[in-house]
Amino acid sequence: MCASSALSQPRLSSPEQPETSVSVRRAVPGDLDAMVALEEAAFDADRITRRSFRNLIGSSSALILVAEAGETGGAILGYAALLFRRGTGLARLYSLAVAKASAGRGVGRRLLKACEAAAFDRDRILLRLEVREDNVRAIQLYRSEGYRPIGRYLDYYADHMPALRFEKTLRGDKPFDTGVPYYEQTTDFTCGSCCLMMAMARDVPGFRLDPVMEIRLWREATTVFMMSGPGGCDPHGLAVTAHEFGLDAEIHVSQPGDLFLEGVRSAEKQKVMALAQEDFRRRAADYGIPIVIEPFSLDLLRAHIATGGTAIVLVSGYHMFSKKVPHWVLVHGDDGRHVILHDPWVADERGETIADAAHLPLPYGTFDKMARFGKSGLRAAVFLSPRRS
Ligand SMILES: CC(C)(COP(=O)(O)OP(=O)(O)OC[C@H]1O[C@@H](n2cnc3c(N)ncnc32)[C@H](O)[C@@H]1OP(=O)(O)O)[C@@H](O)C(=O)NCCC(=O)NCCS
Missing domain, CATH: 3.40.630.30 (Gcn5-related N-acetyltransferase (GNAT))
Structure with a gap:
């Protein structure tokens, strides 16, 4: 008032x-x-x-x-x-x-x-x-x-x-740094590839963060179409790309089969998306990437982060910027009460700066609610770790 x-x-x-x-x-x-x-x-x-x-x-x-x-x-x-x-x-x-x-x-x-x-x-x-x-x-x-x-x-x-x-x-007064650098997405559709880049910048020696790599990784992991305009990334595609670029990946997805098709009206586009996703699933199987078909729990995510890994997690854009679109963020820390994430999207139209999107502490309960998408409550994450061998 x-x-x-x-x-x-x-x-x-x-x-x-x-x-x-x-x-x-x-x-x-x-x-x-x-x-x-x-x-x-x-x-x-x-x-x-x-x-x-x-x-x-x-x-x-x-x-x-x-x-x-x-x-x-x-x-x-x-x-x-x-x-x-x-x-x-x-x-x-x-x-x-x-x-x-x-x-x-x-x-x-x-x-x-x-x-x-x-x-x-x-x-x-x-x-x-x-x-x-x-x-x-x-x-x-x-x-x-x-x-x-x-x-x-x-x-x-x-x-x-x-x-x-x-x-x-609100960020509290404790700075939190896991060594994962922040990178702001330069297009509307490259959130997934930007999350992957940030994880690789810490965990793959010699990896460079730049817009050329942003588009390249997106081309590797995209579902081709999504909602309107170019498609975002698919969890299997992100995992396959992470594997090919030198990270260990594990896929957690709450439902089997094709994802994100309900937002696309054209049957033609749905067919192309399904083919792209079939390709990702086959390659994930060829690489021996573990796929867990159940909604991951917050405890499981925290246990993974505690090993020093990162996780690309699907959230509803509705919570982050009032748009009903799927959105990927990178979880890279845990302070005992919040997960710490990098959101590659900086909402310039709301006057946000990188300070509002990097190292963002989200209370467990809030994050748990955000980490699902669509009517079916799709829950998806790609757990990433430095290559073991
Ligand atoms: C607004 C209000 C709460 C500020 O409280 P305050 O104790 O006087 O403010 P502070 O001493 O902490 O000063 C904080 C900042 O306010 C601004 N400020 C304070 N007095 C100011 C003045 N006379 N002119 C312009 N800016 C002023 C300055 O940015 C100042 O920072 P600075 O000293 O580093 O330059 C107080 O003036 C007040 O009660 N006003 C009437 C009620 C009201 O307007 N409430 C806010 C409703 S949204």
């Missing part, structure tokens, strides 16, 4: 003086008076009522944090309210306000970061918020913390002011 207008609070003359001792904790009912006072001072309209604050404090789908001076028991300097929608990877910053006397001293930033940490801790992968278009100060804070604009709601506030929408991918 975040309804305050822009310039109601002048910047303090000494913004460089941080509020030295500030602690952040979860709000309790005893903070209600202070929060209501902050709300009245910060917002001219669309205020959160005492009753709503009380409900939010008691709700399991919300979290209110307060910043106080000193260690504990000091004056309340600001608050932030977060909402968690059940069954999604989203958290929403519902409100943020800092007392005028403490403005410009880092309290707002501190609360924002505490919200991000709390949301990440609750297995959220995105934090979203709305802010009045004329709230220069808050917008500046969000931009400087890496929030990207994702839209605009017209006539959002009581005075008809539009809201800008922002979001940030």
Whole structure:
């Protein structure tokens, strides 16, 4: 919500003086008076009522944090309210306000970061918020913390002011590096080959990542057609290509036979796809590549990653970028609570950068839901390891 207008609070003359001792904790009912006072001072309209604050404090789908001076028991300097929608990877910053006397001293930033940490801790992968278009100060804070604009709601506030929408991918504060380099796909259809390239760049000596190789590997592993336009890669094709380029591969697929045919209307195209896939299956058998026809479990995937391997996993594009297309990502790490993946697709149209797609920590449960495609819930992965011999 975040309804305050822009310039109601002048910047303090000494913004460089941080509020030295500030602690952040979860709000309790005893903070209600202070929060209501902050709300009245910060917002001219669309205020959160005492009753709503009380409900939010008691709700399991919300979290209110307060910043106080000193260690504990000091004056309340600001608050932030977060909402968690059940069954999604989203958290929403519902409100943020800092007392005028403490403005410009880092309290707002501190609360924002505490919200991000709390949301990440609750297995959220995105934090979203709305802010009045004329709230220069808050917008500046969000931009400087890496929030990207994702839209605009017209006539959002009581005075008809539009809201800008922002979001940030939450990554926690622990950097994670398995030595697998990141490569961004340069076409709409080469996610599979890009995943393979990233795995090979670490595990095949002398392998080079470049767009020529991206297209070459795609030509080796494509189903030819898929949905509309050029086809994406098939798990058997990826495994055969990985094998030929020097990696050990193992195929896990929840159903036997041809894949992805239901998205293609033309019988002619279906026939070509089926022939290409038959070829992959025959070659996989010739190479002795293990094929496990059952949905792989998260535990199995984690056990493979623990051996130092990587896995190209099919996910529904619906979860990643709201498109019902099959999409491949490369899982290469595990921090005990998240799988760490490289998503070769950087959604420029959503203002994403490589930082939003590389070394992405996804909570186990979220990833488990994402790793299936289509009505039949197709589950497919190619487990890759450095060549043993
Ligand atoms: C927006 C708000 C929460 C910021 O809190 P704050 O404690 O003053 O902010 P911080 O001191 O942490 O400053 C963080 C950043 O905000 C921006 N900022 C702060 N004061 C600013 C000002 N007067 N003008 C422009 N930008 C300003 C700066 O980017 C600043 O970073 P910097 O100091 O490194 O340059 C606070 O001003 C507030 O409560 N405003 C009224 C309520 C509101 O608008 N809430 C947000 C609704 S979405």
